[in-house]
Amino acid sequence: MAGNGTQSYGVRDKLEAAAPLTPPPPGKEVLIKIRELHKRFGSRHILRGINMDVYKGETLVILGGSGSGKTTLIRHLMGMLRSDEGAVTVGDLNLNKATPAEMETYRKRMGVVFQGAALLNSLTVLENVGLPLVEVDHKPAAEVRTRVIESLRKVYLPAEEILDLKPASLSGGMRKRVGIARAIIQEPEIILYDEPTTGLDPVTVNGVNELTLELQKTLGVTSLVITHDLHAANMIADRIAMLYLGRIIAVGTKEEIAANQHPVLQQLLTGSTHGPLTEAYLQPKKGA
Ligand SMILES: Nc1ncnc2c1ncn2[C@@H]1O[C@H](COP(=O)(O)OP(=O)(O)OP(=O)(O)O)[C@@H](O)[C@H]1O
Ligand SMILES: [Mg+2]
Numbered sequence: 001m002a003g004n005g006t007q008s009y010g011v012r013d014k015l016e017a018a019a020p021l022t023p024p025p026p027g028k029e030v031l032i033k034i035r036e037l038h039k040r041f042g043s044r045h046i047l048r049g050i051n052m053d054v055y056k057g058e059t060l061v062i063l064g065g066s067g068s069g070k071t072t073l074i075r076h077l078m079g080m081l082r083s084d085e086g087a088v089t090v091g092d093l094n095l096n097k098a099t100p101a102e103m104e105t106y107r108k109r110m111g112v113v114f115q116g117a118a119l120l121n122s123l124t125v126l127e128n129v130g131l132p133l134v135e136v137d138h139k140p141a142a143e144v145r146t147r148v149i150e151s152l153r154k155v156y157l158p159a160e161e162i163l164d165l166k167p168a169s170l171s172g173g174m175r176k177r178v179g180i181a182r183a184i185i186q187e188p189e190i191i192l193y194d195e196p197t198t199g200l201d202p203v204t205v206n207g208v209n210e211l212t213l214e215l216q217k218t219l220g221v222t223s224l225v226i227t228h229d230l231h232a233a234n235m236i237a238d239r240i241a242m243l244y245l246g247r248i249i250a251v252g253t254k255e256e257i258a259a260n261q262h263p264v265l266q267q268l269l270t271g272s273t274h275g276p277l278t279e280a281y282l283q284p285k286k287g288a
Helices: 012-016 070-077 100-108 127-135 141-153 172-184 204-217 229-237 254-261 263-270
Strands: 030-041 043-055 059-064 085-090 110-111 190-194 221-225 239-244 247-254
Touching: 012 229, 012 247, 030 070, 043 070, 043 239, 043 247, 059 070, 059 172, 059 204, 070 190, 070 221, 085 110, 100 110, 100 229, 110 172, 110 263, 127 141, 127 172, 141 172, 172 190, 172 204, 172 263, 204 221, 204 229, 221 229, 239 263, 247 254, 247 263
Parallel strands: 059 221, 059 239, 110 190, 190 221
Antiparallel strands: 030 043, 030 085, 239 247
């Protein structure tokens, strides 16, 4: 694995080098395949050749500094952004080539927990959480209500009390949990979490982590979780990937990541403010 051992990482290019892709271990099947993914916004080259596999049924945690491109990467998986180069394939579906009908079917297989809760302010909690069931599945109102209540309880919310409230009447942490309840209501096969626990109290953080584990165990969900929380990463991850300057510079099991001597990972794991992680975003890069 890239970064292991005692190599010197004095040269910037070495710091930014992508970790080599390794074949899946026996018994693992690749569900999401990302190859040479590039994304530019104007002259800014944000994703610079992402190569990554997500195995069916695993929880893969993506770590990375603020602005490293984590949300941008997840938006490609949601089909909200198209890559400039490279491909994202989920099962047999190449997202760059999918028809609108194929994308609609694909989106039903997927739940998304957005970085902000992304609730609609004019709708009640019941309407927000039930939205996928009403708009996409056209379920009757009584069933929607029952399933919304179930979903809210899974994220430790007092369902009946808040059903008719608007998001503005909830606390930030409650809004976040309502967002999670909406993401899981269709029992998706894939869940994308963009910082699901940021801003929550420690008990709820554990609750959300336990929920991720439970969904994986009971429904065999494949999860991609973006987080800054190393404790959460260690609790839920089967594997951890590190995104740095638009590339995956390390990926492996928790043990492999903990033993990895890459300076970027070392800085992240020790929480130091000095090192390549913080410096990378302060210096303009030639050709970036
Ligand atoms: N739609 C857009 N238009 C222009 N630039 C964008 C757009 N979306 C993201 N960017 C830029 O891409 C870079 C990566 O943004 P992104 O939101 O992916 O970061 P992130 O890793 O999720 O950060 P954070 O941890 O702060 O959420 C940022 O510099 C951002 O300004
Ligand atoms: Mg983000």
